[in-house]
Amino acid sequence: MxxxxxxxxxxxxxxxxxxxxxxxxxxxxxxxxxDEEDYKKKMTSIRKKAFDDFEANLKKAKNNLKKRGFNIYEAKDSEEAQNLLKKIIGKDKKIISSKTNTGREIEIKKVLEKLDWNETDLGDFIVKFFKENDEHFVLPAIHISAEMIATKIKEKYGDNIAVDPEDLTHYLCSKIREKILKAEVGITGANFFTEDGQVVLLENEGNISLVSRFPRKHIVICGIDKLTKTIKDAVDLCQTAALFGTGQDITQYISIISGPSKTADIENQLVLGAQGAHEVHIILVDNKRREMIKKGFEDLLRCINCxxxxxxxxxxxxxxxxxxxxxxxxxxxxxxxxxxxxxxxxxxxxxxxxxxxxxxxxxxxxxxxxxxxxxxxxxxxxxxxxxxxxxxxxxxxxxxxGNPFGKNANDNKIPDKLYCC
Ligand code: SF4
Missing domain, CATH: 1.10.1060 (Fumarate Reductase Iron-sulfur Protein; Chain B, domain 2)
Structure with missing residues (x-):
């Protein structure tokens, strides 16, 4: 390696x-x-509820999502998920996405790289701008300095922006917003989906709300393990994720999505597809999660990605x-x-x-x-x-x-290699 x-x-x-x-x-x-320990126990028991009779709970969630107008798909592995994604995108070309761990897991890049695709998370946008890979889960562009970003902006757009994180953030966010306004498809993950048929997303930047609402088509990619029993459970767990991830008592935004946008403002006739997304699709990915349960790793599925x-x-x-x-x-x-x-x-x-x-x-x-x-x-x-x-x-x-360091172990020199079991 x-x-x-x-x-x-x-x-x-x-x-x-x-x-x-x-x-x-x-x-x-x-x-x-x-008491932190009591809090952890309480949240863990909330999370565990979804896994008591998991298949029955999942079935209820799928029925309820469908009733609310979601288009539901299940993918057993990455290849199936990629094919579904291609099919749902169809002829659309302009795609935007927000950070999605399941998307990363199923390598959505392989599908999106051939299209006019833009990341909307600022860190990921910067990384893509530099044609690099992210360096850190929470701070993807940690290796790229403000000075490097200002130089790159000058090269690409011809604009002189001060070497200042605030100015650079505002400048780049306005560039991202231009992409958001033109996009036909928005792809997000989901922090949770509920047995009652809602998708829950938390964020600080505001890009996820825009990605899920501005384009006509919203595609959610998430693992089947993101199931929670109730919306209250999901919101409680959102707070836990914020608290343990970044130390915030809550994130700036929590979106609860219950299907495509709708209105009945003209003659009280219900019309699906108003100001927000007209279609909402959800790809539920297994990709060995059921196997994890069989192999005795089911507690890992409690993870809330904090x-x-x-x-x-x-x-x-x-x-x-x-x-x-x-x-x-x-x-x-x-x-x-x-x-x-x-x-x-x-x-x-x-x-x-x-x-x-x-x-x-x-x-x-x-x-x-x-x-x-x-x-x-x-x-x-x-x-x-x-x-x-x-x-x-x-x-x-x-x-x-007879020892891990070989025949020279007793010659009083520091070994070339140290081993840890
Ligand atoms: S990301 Fe998942 S496994 Fe890691 S600390 Fe948070 S809940 Fe636990």
């Missing part, structure tokens, strides 16, 4: 942001006189999105891709990078014992002969020389 570390300045910025989010979270619990696990991961904070070599993110990503049982997916997922320190589990509001899952996966992979090169070398040295 290619070795890659974030720049020192990026690491410093991330550390500061994570420290602040932790401080704000603690301040919230103190001010409200809430990002706390990766915020506090000492390896992720050094390597960023290069954690797994090819941009897979977070501990959930590690496990999710590692269950695919191949050396390639284990390497890509980054399961070999984990130090098993447990910082992820400690900070997870859904009380997911992530590092224990990694340990379990490693044991299973070892039985199947899937292991990292370093591990292989270490075992060979133990067998041959």
């Amino acid at each position: 290619k070795k890659y570390y974030l720049k020192k300045e990026s690491q410093k910025t991330i550390k500061k942001a994570v420290g602040l989010s932790y401080y704000n979270r603690q301040a919230f619990f103190k001010e409200k006189n809430i 990002g706390a696990c990766i915020n506090f991961c000492p390896v992720y904070n050094q390597k960023g999105s290069h954690y797994g070599g090819e941009g897979y993110i977070g501990s959930k990503g590690i496990i999710f891709t590692a269950i695919q049982d191949s050396l390639k997916s284990a390497r890509r997922s980054g399961s070999f990078n984990c130090t098993l320190c447990g910082a992820c589990s400690e900070n997870c509001p859904m009380k997911i014992e992530l590092h224990e899952k990694v340990r379990k996966i490693r044991a299973e992979q070892e039985i199947k002969g899937i292991q990292s090169l370093a591990n292989k070398e270490m075992l060979e040295k133990i067998k041959k020389d």
Whole structure:
């Protein structure tokens, strides 16, 4: 795997942001006189409700989404999801999207790159503007400085913008808005969908609200695990995601979408398709989630994508999105891709990078014992002969020389390679 570390300045910025989010979270619990552990238990039990009789709950959700006017599709894997996406987009050419983890998982880029496609999350837009890959889950453009952005704007648009984050943000957001206004299709993920048939999205920038409302067609891509029992559960969990992700007591926006826009303003005749999206499609992706349940990883599906696990991961904070070599993110990503049982997916997922320190589990509001899952996966992979090169070398040295560092272990020199089990 290619070795890659974030720049020192990026690491410093991330550390500061994570420290602040932790401080704000603690301040919230103190001010409200809430015990953090009790809060985690309560939210975990809310989340678990969706998984008691999961298939029956999912069936109800699909029926209710349909009744509300959603077009529903199920994809068993990435290929099926990509094909569905192509089919729904049809002849439309101008596409906008907001950050979607499931979209990333099913590699929507493969479908969208051939079209006139624009990202609307500012960080992702900047990364695409520079034709680069994102470096961090929460701060994708952390490696690109304000000065670099101002220079690029001058090159591409001929405009002189001050090297100031505020001016640059306003300038680029106006460019993004131009794309939003022309788009025919908007693609978003979903933080949750409810048994009552609503899609719930949370955000700070405001782009997700625009992507889901401005274009005629709105396509939602999300995992089947995003199911919650009630809208109240979903909103409570949105607060949890904000609190553990960025230390906010709530995000700037929460959208609850219950189908296409509608009106009955002319002769009281109900018309679907008014100011917001005229069509809403939802692709529910399995992509091994049901298999995760079978393999005893069902608690991982409780994940609400708050990002706390990766915020506090000492390896992720050094390597960023290069954690797994090819941009897979977070501990959930590690496990999710590692269950695919191949050396390639284990390497890509980054399961070999984990130090098993447990910082992820400690900070997870859904009380997911992530590092224990990694340990379990490693044991299973070892039985199947899937292991990292370093591990292989270490075992060979133990067998041959009786210690992990080889025959020169006692010569008082620091070994060339240190191994961690
Ligand atoms: S595993 Fe836990 S900490 Fe990590 S993103 Fe999911 S809910 Fe948040």
